[in-house]
Amino acid sequence: MISSFAWQNVWRNKIRSAVIITAVALGTFAGIFTIAFTNGMVNDRIRVIIRTELSHIQIHQPGFVDNNDFTIRMSNADSILKKIKKLPHVMAAGKRIVINSMVASAETSTGVKITGIDPADGIKVSDLNSKLINGKFLEETGKNPVVIGEKLATKLKIGLRNKVVITVQDVNKNIVAGAFRVAGIFRTDNLMFDESTIFVRNSDLVKLTGLGPGEAHEIAVLLDNNELSEKTRNTISAMFPRLDVKDWQKLSPEAGYLVSAMGQYMFIFIIIIMLALCFGIINTMLMVVLERVHELGMLMAIGMDKIKVFTMIVLETVYLSLTGGALGIALGYGASTYFARNGIDLYFWKEAYAEIGYSSIVYPVIDAFTMVYTSVMVVLMGIISALYPAYKALRLNPTQAIQTE
Amino acid sequence: MNIIEITDLHKVYDQEAVPVWAVNGITLSFEVGEFAAIVGPSGSGKTTLLNIIGGLDDPTKGNVVIDGVTINKLGGRQRTDFRMKNIGFVFQAYNLIPVFTARENVEFIMHLQGKNKNERDKRTKELLEAVGLADRIDSRPNKLSGGQQQRVAVARALASKPKFILADEPTANLDSKSTENLLDIMEKLNRNENITFIFSTHDQRVVNKARRVITIEDGAVVSDIRK
Ligand SMILES: Nc1ncnc2c1ncn2[C@@H]1O[C@H](COP(=O)(O)OP(=O)(O)OP(=O)(O)O)[C@@H](O)[C@H]1O
Numbered sequence: 156m157i158s159s160f161a162w163q164n165v166w167r168n169k170i171r172s173a174v175i176i177t178a179v180a181l182g183t184f185a186g187i188f189t190i191a192f193t194n195g196m197v198n199d200r201i202r203v204i205i206r207t208e209l210s211h212i213q214i215h216q217p218g219f220v221d222n223n224d225f226t227i228r229m230s231n232a233d234s235i236l237k238k239i240k241k242l243p244h245v246m247a248a249g250k251r252i253v254i255n256s257m258v259a260s261a262e263t264s265t266g267v268k269i270t271g272i273d274p275a276d277g278i279k280v281s282d283l284n285s286k287l288i289n290g291k292f293l294e295e296t297g298k299n300p301v302v303i304g305e306k307l308a309t310k311l312k313i314g315l316r317n318k319v320v321i322t323v324q325d326v327n328k329n330i331v332a333g334a335f336r337v338a339g340i341f342r343t344d345n346l347m348f349d350e351s352t353i354f355v356r357n358s359d360l361v362k363l364t365g366l367g368p369g370e371a372h373e374i375a376v377l378l379d380n381n382e383l384s385e386k387t388r389n390t391i392s393a394m395f396p397r398l399d400v401k402d403w404q405k406l407s408p409e410a411g412y413l414v415s416a417m418g419q420y421m422f423i424f425i426i427i428i429m430l431a432l433c434f435g436i437i438n439t440m441l442m443v444v445l446e447r448v449h450e451l452g453m454l455m456a457i458g459m460d461k462i463k464v465f466t467m468i469v470l471e472t473v474y475l476s477l478t479g480g481a482l483g484i485a486l487g488y489g490a491s492t493y494f495a496r497n498g499i500d501l502y503f504w505k506e507a508y509a510e511i512g513y514s515s516i517v518y519p520v521i522d523a524f525t526m527v528y529t530s531v532m533v534v535l536m537g538i539i540s541a542l543y544p545a546y547k548a549l550r551l552n553p554t555q556a557i558q559t560e
Numbered sequence: 561m562n563i564i565e566i567t568d569l570h571k572v573y574d575q576e577a578v579p580v581w582a583v584n585g586i587t588l589s590f591e592v593g594e595f596a597a598i599v600g601p602s603g604s605g606k607t608t609l610l611n612i613i614g615g616l617d618d619p620t621k622g623n624v625v626i627d628g629v630t631i632n633k634l635g636g637r638q639r640t641d642f643r644m645k646n647i648g649f650v651f652q653a654y655n656l657i658p659v660f661t662a663r664e665n666v667e668f669i670m671h672l673q674g675k676n677k678n679e680r681d682k683r684t685k686e687l688l689e690a691v692g693l694a695d696r697i698d699s700r701p702n703k704l705s706g707g708q709q710q711r712v713a714v715a716r717a718l719a720s721k722p723k724f725i726l727a728d729e730p731t732a733n734l735d736s737k738s739t740e741n742l743l744d745i746m747e748k749l750n751r752n753e754n755i756t757f758i759f760s761t762h763d764q765r766v767v768n769k770a771r772r773v774i775t776i777e778d779g780a781v782v783s784d785i786r787k
């Protein structure tokens with residue numbers, strides 16, 4: 156009964172209630188949509204990190220990750236690879252030779268990280284071949300093909316089928332150079348990656364450097380599930396206790412940090428929105444109490460006890476914020492799901508996003524936790540902003556409240 | 561039988577600064593079935609007296625005993641409950657709930673009392689009929705005249721089956737025709753149903769209808785006449 160009374164009271168001043176409900180709805184909407192948007196960006200970045208750049212797990216000889224030292228390598232990479240490919244949830248795995256080297260065109264030269272891969276495994280471990288804008292990915296046959304990023308191609312002023320000279324150290328610490336022909340040009344959303352990483356066939360690098368056929372610096376492992384990275388890492392680590400096994404969160408601390416820091420920022424962001432809304436609601440409800448002084452006095456006089464008066468004002472406030480909150484959550488959910496399907500194209504910031512490694516098309520990601528968390532915060536906000544106005548109503552003295560004028 | 565016993569009642573406002581003795585030693589009693597008017601000049605203490613009788617305000621000294629219960633000794637919650645069960649209030653400004661229809665306004669206190677739907681419906685209809693508003697049962701206050709609103713207020717005051725009704729200047733905002741109409745209804749309820757009315761007024765016509773007229777000045781009873 157008090158609850159239906161409170162609901163009717165909400166609609167006494169329709170415009171005022173509509174204004175505050177709209178404010179709550181917009182605030183909640185903004186909160187949810189921003190979280191979904193940020194989640195979308197982060198998820199996309201992580202997907203790229205895993206699918207294109209790092210894969211889920213990498214295995215090295217201890218010390219290699221810190222120095223990229225050519226001499227720190229695994230000698231039995233093929234047998235390790237064989238065992239790993241048999242593990243559950245492993246979709247693909249491949250060995251790589253990784254050398255910091257110089258690449259030169261007729262015009263200029265620059266330092267790059269040259270990665271030698273087995274084309275068959277490489278295509279499965281990384282989705283780089285889907286990022287090709289020109290040419291083909293490394294093939295089994297043909298002479299010394301190299302795949303480079305668009306940004307590097309621009310920098311070296313070269314195009315498809317042009318020659319570049321790659322200079323590396325061989326096993327005897329001599330400088331050796333090899334001529335490679337550009338077979339494909341890729342473009343990812345990460346300009347840094349495009350500029351600094353090139354791909355050649357493992358076998359060509361073996362020939363150039365004089366490495367043994369089973370030797371490699373790195374084994375990359377792709378899983379069928381992000382969540383299993385750590386668990387599988389532990390399994391592999393137990394199998395090869397003398398090797399350095401890292402998952403993507405460790406390989407790219409930036410990415411691991413993104414996930415946890417964004418969660419925290421969003422948590423605080425919602426709290427700030429809700430606090431701001433609290434003040435608006437408190438202000439409105441104080442006006443409501445002030446306007447209804449006579450009526451509240453009458454209600455107390457005829458026998459509505461203080462608990463009921465308090466409850467009534469709290470309910471009115473909670474209804475206001477819940478109505479707005481529900482609208483905002485629905486809007487936020489709707490907009491996020493719509494754009495999750497269609498994407499938001501921030502083409503005017505494409506360059507800026509690419510500089511920091513992000514795609515300019517964002518697909519918002521809305522998760523159950525965000526929805527539940529926001530709903531709980533809306534309810535909390537309603538209750539918290541109700542307390543002071545309801546307390547004010549309690550303090551009314553019926554004789555003064557009834558007095559006319 | 562006395563329903564209300566007031567003994568040596570005092571009320572001082574602003575005890576520290578300039579004390580105002582709004583009620584200054586009133587001893588009075590009311591019987592079941594009275595139709596009593598409290599009159600006196602402005603500031604004589606009528607409202608203060610009614611508020612203390614109704615348990616809305618506390619006396620500085622003295623007691624108000626209603627049906628054996630000293631209302632000024634009751635604590636907050638108990639007193640509210642006591643008011644709900646025993647006292648009906650009619651206010652000068654009607655004070656109806658604007659979002660409620662006449663029916664809902666009358667029903668409200670029965671909701672608070674936890675009466676069931678049948679009983680509520682029956683009594684609401686009876687009461688609104690008794691105050692001549694059977695046809696306006698679903699109207700909101702803003703569609704009713706002042707006189708009609710005050711009649712709804714009387715019906716509301718009766719809804720809880722109180723032992724008596726306190727009305728502080730119930731006709732002050734009404735024109736003479738509505739005043740007469742309201743008084744007729746109150747008188748009829750008093751005569752037919754033996755409902756006790758205690759009201760304050762400035763209006764001579766209202767005074768004329770009363771069967772007992774208590775005049776107070778400066779917070780004290782100067783005359784108490786039964787007709
Ligand atoms: N809350 C208060 N604080 C201080 N003084 C008060 C208060 N309420 C009433 N008084 C004083 O008490 C006295 C009695 O006031 P009261 O309202 O009871 O008079 P009244 O007879 O009802 O007057 P009226 O006919 O104008 O309604 C007045 O002098 C008034 O100023």
Ligand SMILES: [Mg+2]
Nearest residue numbers: 606607608728
């Ligand atoms: Mg008065």
